[in-house]
Amino acid sequence: MHLNLNHPPPRATLNEVGPRDGFQNLPRVLDTALKLEIIAGLVEAGVSELQVASFVHPQKVPQMADAEAVIASLPANRRVSYSALVLNRRGLERAVAAGIETVEISLSVNDAHSRANMGMDRHRALAEGCRMLRQAKNAGLKTVASLQCAFGYLSPEDFDPFQVADAARTFLAEGPGRFTLCDTTGMSDPTRIVAVLDAVAPMAGDTPLALHLHDTRGLGMVNLFTGLCRGVVHFDTALGGIGGCPFIPGAAGNLATEEALFFLERLGVATGIDIAAVSRVTRRLESVCAARFTGRLHRLMP
């Protein structure tokens, strides 16, 4: 493995997924007003991309039952791009009706995960995802296509970069606005990041690649670093490192926004986001939830 960061990129963007991936893994359902307060705080801190909801069945994920209400009251800001996650056609219909700017259409490359989470095998999920991507584009939405479990699922053996590349080729052919590779269960390491990026990047053309990293096993930041060295400049993170995976009890969450920001600042990579301001929002959420999030830096910031 050979990593070169002699010329770090001048700029990277963090897509704040805390209000979606994070909130849906919190121990309590948050009021819509509190969600909007947290989102507004993040926007004020300089965050320019936020995933604010998921259109899933409210009985399956009660935390996301107010997706329409959240989207209806988002702080208007031309600098900020809001997205919602969509996993099926019904969700896409709701997203279109709600008037969200961007939808992320997500599916799993792992067959067992796809069956458990989506109720269909990975081939059908991919065909469905491609159809949804076309529908979303036809409806005038911006799109992100994402592959869950791109770096493994639960056992060390279920990693296959060529399978990821196959799915990526088909999904990318639909022309998404961005293509995100997700380490859903935090199974990646730098060698897997390199293997997947080297397989996928040549077929991405002008479509920007992103990494969605979980810190389940403590390798989130070293995986971000590896992506950065391989030219990736878009990363999904969550305030305070909230988030998780409903299939892994006790699993840690997304890579913490504050820590990714600190790291990027140290490398001279600009993000436009104020770490201390994000940290204050995180501490507010931590205090409301009476929880101690897995991120560390937000508790040290002024």
Added chain:
Amino acid sequence: MHLNLNHPPPRATLNEVGPRDGFQNLPRVLDTALKLEIIAGLVEAGVSELQVASFVHPQKVPQMADAEAVIASLPANRRVSYSALVLNRRGLERAVAAGIETVEISLSVNDAHSRANMGMDRHRALAEGCRMLRQAKNAGLKTVASLQCAFGYLSPEDFDPFQVADAARTFLAEGPGRFTLCDTTGMSDPTRIVAVLDAVAPMAGDTPLALHLHDTRGLGMVNLFTGLCRGVVHFDTALGGIGGCPFIPGAAGNLATEEALFFLERLGVATGIDIAAVSRVTRRLESVCAARFTGRLHRLMP
């Protein structure tokens, strides 16, 4: 910055500092018997280097008041090397009397930290450290020399690799058995790791270098990775990521042993340590302390 891991080292050693750096930052003082149980569990898990005590004033660090008792009852194992931390002459006398195999003689390269922690400026601390290293060698002990705050202290400005190199040159001239660079307050990042190692390595000769990393800001693992790419194969870690810094309330601890092990395994670097076995010891300690340590992986292991 240019990092190359095309040929990862076949083997690395983790020096388990949980029983010293970790225990002294726990909210309660542990019984000697419990300490010995944890140490025995770590030895059974395959840990071959452990720092088991610090010879500091018992009123300053009550957790370490039983240092002699712990050392007197350590599990005898020829494969295992035990060390104690020593910060002053009185501590060294106690270490010699206690019959510990290895002493780590540690001082800070940061003037403010040295005055706050040791009550003397960094120049006097270095002269004292060199004298203690000679005394320890004369007493027939194996030695580790370590520099605290080698990657910064509290503000972003107080980092000076040339100052570190100056102190390292003097300290290394005494011929310690190992030389450890400590990120005491978790202020490092890969650029600082590279800057310090590139300054210190040329003068280390045959003395093996080690990194003592804290995960205060989430960069512990990416710093380990950088060290590994620069040829370092000795790292201090603590079970469950316990540890901290008494001068930084809320600061996270050492890099978690389990997560470093997982990372090294993924890179094909052998350690001889069983992650699941360490995780069971960590969960036992977590349950006794009724705490949730900052490490994550130990809760996911069988």
